[in-house]
Amino acid sequence: MAERSLEEQVFAIWKTWRARAFYRFVRRVILVVGRGYLRTQVVGVDRLKSNGAFIIAPVHRSNLDGPLVNSQCPRIVRSLAKKEMFPGGMGTWISATLGSFPVHRGVGDRRSLTAAIDLLKRGEPLLVFPEGTRQTGNKVGEIFGGAAFLAARTGVPVLPVGIAGTEEAMPPKAKFLRRVPVSIVIGDPLLIPGGGNGRLSASERNVFTGQLRDAMQAAMDQAVELAAARRGRTLSGKMRGHERG
Numbered sequence: 001m002a003e004r005s006l007e008e009q010v011f012a013i014w015k016t017w018r019a020r021a022f023y024r025f026v027r028r029v030i031l032v033v034g035r036g037y038l039r040t041q042v043v044g045v046d047r048l049k050s051n052g053a054f055i056i057a058p059v060h061r062s063n064l065d066g067p068l069v070n071s072q073c074p075r076i077v078r079s080l081a082k083k084e085m086f087p088g089g090m091g092t093w094i095s096a097t098l099g100s101f102p103v104h105r106g107v108g109d110r111r112s113l114t115a116a117i118d119l120l121k122r123g124e125p126l127l128v129f130p131e132g133t134r135q136t137g138n139k140v141g142e143i144f145g146g147a148a149f150l151a152a153r154t155g156v157p158v159l160p161v162g163i164a165g166t167e168e169a170m171p172p173k174a175k176f177l178r179r180v181p182v183s184i185v186i187g188d189p190l191l192i193p194g195g196g197n198g199r200l201s202a203s204e205r206n207v208f209t210g211q212l213r214d215a216m217q218a219a220m221d222q223a224v225e226l227a228a229a230r231r232g233r234t235l236s237g238k239m240r241g242h243e244r245g
Contacts, residue, residue, distance in 0.1 A: 006086055006102050007115065013096040022097045023076055030071040037179055038169060040068060041226060044186035048073040053120040054189065057147050057212060058161035059140055059220050060129040062170045064177075069184060070099070070127060078119050079127040080112055082122050113149070120154040122169055130212060136167065138224050140217045148192070148208045152200040157189035158212060162219030164227035183226040187219040 004012070013019050026175065034040035048056070048069075056077065061148050081100035085244040086092040101119075104114045119126055130143035151158050165182035192210055193204060200208070 010096045019097040027071050028068050034068050038182045040182045042184045047186045053123045053156045055158045056127040057130050057158050060131045060134050062166035064166040064170045077125045077127050092103050117153050120156050143213050145205050145209045148205045151192040159216035160187040160219050162223035164223035181230045183223040183225040185219040187215050
């Protein structure tokens with residue numbers, strides 16, 4: 001028998017009850033840590049609780065971003081992850097059970113795009129980072145057109161998401177999680193023009209991608225304002241405590 005491809009292995013893992021149970025367990029742990037330790041505040045969370053498929057399009061500042069956002073959705077959220085996240089054995093099993101699907105970066109990976117389209121057509125939520133890799137700061141720069149392409153092929157809405165605090169809570173190469181308040185803002189869903197008949201021109205996709213970038217920036221700005229206000233209240237409370245002491 002021919003050896004199964006990595007993609008086939010991931011699909012097989014997804015079908016098992018152990019994978020679903022592990023996902024639910026990890027989701028509960030992330031919710032507890034997010035609410036209790038990071039004091040995560042979420043605006044627009046009901047948009048993650050709608051039926052049917054949608055694309056979640058967050059800014060990307062930390063490895064915390066995906067888990068924290070996905071944990072707010074009551075359903076399993078699938079996501080595209082770099083192939084290196086599937087090293088084989090238990091490593092591949094864990095990545096797969098967390099909803100990830102391998103992407104071969106740097107090459108035209110039709111298998112990943114086809115899998116993403118199939119997942120959306122099956123009614124499953126999908127997380128895509130339009131910025132690609134992790135960025136820094138509060139400004140959303142140029143983003144890739146993957147979300148627009150998938151929306152055009154499937155007609156599903158795209159949810160822009162801004163996140164503040166995760167870059168400080170868990171910067172690159174950090175060994176420990178810092179207790180920094182996190183604010184997440186889930187913006188209004190964006191619908192592709194024409195209802196997703198798959199026939200958008202390159203210029204039309206570029207326009208939609210620009211609209212998504214603007215919506216992500218608006219959500220990011222709101223998240224940053226909320227986080228700053230919360231830190232200000234925390235600092236003020238500490239100062240009052242010192243004065244009483």
